[in-house]
Amino acid sequence: MTFKADETIQVKGMTMPGTILSGPHKSPGADRWLVRKADGNVSLMKAAELTAMDARREAVARSVYEQMSGHRHWSTLTAVSREPYLRIADAILVALDTPTEPGPLKAGDRIRILKTMHDGADVRQGDELTVKVVTDRSFQTDAPRSYHSRRWYFLLSNEGIGWERA
Structure with missing residues (x-):
């Protein structure tokens, strides 16, 4: 997987997104990317630990926030305040992307x-x-x-x- 500098990405095991600073950097075993995590720390990370951000995530989190709080001040929330809404958005997107109806029966099934x-x-x-x-x-x-x-x-x-x- 390839990323570009300043691209927002999801870091495995973290709720808040990170930002690609540079890469890929050659290293034994796997190429690594220099990433600034949401907490401000900078780390070299394997591509397997990074995924592209779902473009729908922020919109879903904002909608959840507005419906639950009754406010429209998403842009003023801190990263810590946004985290619970992003977790809910992640769960919603997983549920939406999971097929509920099996496909038609086919040879080999x-x-x-x-x-x-x-x-x-x-x-x-x-x-x-x-x-x-x-x-x-x-x-x-x-x-x-x-x-x-x-x-x-x-x-x-x-x-x-x-x-x-x-």
Whole structure:
């Protein structure tokens, strides 16, 4: 990862952002960047300890502050006063960026059987199968116990009833 001088970055393990002063500086093992942390200390830090700032962080923190306090004086707050709002903003952004709905089932996904003999297949509760082919209403999996069939067929609409994603 590359950074530019005067770029605001997030330092691993710290709530308040830091500022890149210079870098990269060659050192054994990993390149390092000279960083001024929020507390004023200057340190050489590995790129793995630094991440780019989320541009939305400050706006979310400001909105939280205004809603909770009823004031619009964000610019007059000290770094210490801003810290709790930035922590809340970080939690909100993580929650927003975490996918809540699983994507569509696709070949290679694993499913777990919830009902023995589901859809007439020779499967038992707890079996895990690999999805081979997905159509608009059903999908096919491997059939490890079958001597006659190479695949089992299940309906997509039975998710949570007869099978679940593993």
